[in-house]
Amino acid sequence: MLLAFDRLLLPSTIVRQSIYIFDGFNVALSPTVQYDPVTRVVTLGSPRPGEWLKPGQPYKIVLTVPNGDEDNNGLRAIDRATLDPGSERVIGFFTDTVAGGTSGAPHMDFCNDVLPIFQQHCSASQCHGEPGPTTPSSRFPDGQSHPAAGLVLENATGVVSTAIGIGTRRVAIGSNTGPRTQAQSPGRMFGVDMPLVDPGSPANSWLLYKLLIAPPPPPGTPPSVRRKCDGSEGTPPQGGFQPPVSYAVLSEAERARLADFIPGNVMPYPPDPGSGDRRENLTVGEVQRISSWILQGAATNACACEP
Template sequence: MLLAFDRLLLPSTVVRQSIYIFDGFNVALSPTVQYDPVTRVVTLGSPRQSEWLKPGQPYKIVFTIPSGNEDNNGLRAIDRATLDPASERVIGFFTDSAPTGTPGPPRVDFCTDVLPIFQQHCSAGQCHGEPGPTTPSSRFPDGQSHPAAGLVLETPGGVLSTAIGIGTRRVAIGSNTGPRTLPQSPGRMFGLDMPIVDPGSAANSWLLYKLLLAPPPPPGTPPSVRRKCDGSPGTPPQGGYQPPVSYAVLSDAERARLADFIPGNRMPYPPDPASGDRRENLTVGEVQRISTWIAQGAVTNECACEP
């Protein structure tokens, strides 16, 4: 079951008791909940150890509204705005027979679908490339390049050790309110102590929101493609799952709201910000690929170039 929203949601309110499903006997069900900030779609799925929706039965979805600013129950947008009290907050429906052959999201391959995006858009020497010798300058007086915020996205090892961490999740510097390196329980404010990449939770991954700050490139911009060993284009991307609901690209107004909570530059940062050039920005499909990869566990692999 998919629910689409026009605003970015406060992730901690999505997973709380904010969306209820009741059966015909008014018994509350406890679905699994996933939230994709790229499409602003909440997916309600089958509980792991209990029966789910039965065919031909009546159900209703109920959305709750917080009673005040101190009430942490109920859905909120990233700026803590609530649902419009005048909106319809009870949706009744009947289930049909389960469709057969309904496609789910394809498995996203890190080496083919994700790493090429990082390498093409995020791995310039002054951004998130591997540290190494470079021409001495005012930025690198020691002749060594240093990745921004210590985040390396150029290699699988860099992604694993600086974005995901080994045995733990890394807290994004811009979201951290203190000298801790481990994430605390979700805060009331959006982005507080948010991991750079939270395996299994795209909604709680700082990297994804940094990418959403950049508007999409002009139509027709080709997607990032894995390179062969000789440098020529190789395997085209295999990801790009589109959910079976219509959704709009993030609006400029919502992107501006997001910028109030995500300090620093958008990703990727353009070589000449004043030019308005968007050609290096990620397409919506590329950001969706990264989101799906994170939701599927953010698995990294050693990636050999194609022969």
């Protein structure tokens, strides 16, 4: 069961108390709820293995509106805007049997699908590369490079130790409102104490929203691909799958709203700021690969160059 939205949703409101499903006897069901900020699609799934919605039966989805600003139930956008109370918020439908069903998102392999994106777009010495010796400059007077915000995306070790954390969810520096070392549950304000990468929850991962601020590159931009040991192009990415429903690329107005909550520069940092050069920006497919990797648990493994 898929619901598409035109606005980015406030993660803390994407819960069962905001979206209800009732069967033909008006009995409320309890689906699992997942949200992908890239496509802005909410997926309602079976709460347990086996049959969930029975074929040929009537059902309805009810989207709730918060009862005042203090009510945490009901869907909200990142700026706490609610659904239009005058809009149609009850969706009735009949189920049917579809031969073959639908295929889920392909498994994201960290070495082939995710790390090549980080290495090509984010791992320069002045950005999120591994710290090490460099030419002394006004930026690095000690002759040692230091990754921006302490975030290393050049290899699996850096991703695990600085983005995901060990035994805890690491709070993004830009989102932290106080001296906390561990992320709190998503709150009433978007982005506050949000971890960089929250395994299993792209909706609560600061890194993904940093990537969404930048508009996609020009059409025809090739995706990032893992390299072979001789420097030639290696295994192509697996993540070029089609989204489950038709959706529009994030609007400029919504990017501007998102930028109000995510301070700092866009990511990747433009090679020529202010020029409008978008060639280094991530494609929608690349951001989708990272989102799917996070949803699938953000697993990492050591990545050697490809023979």
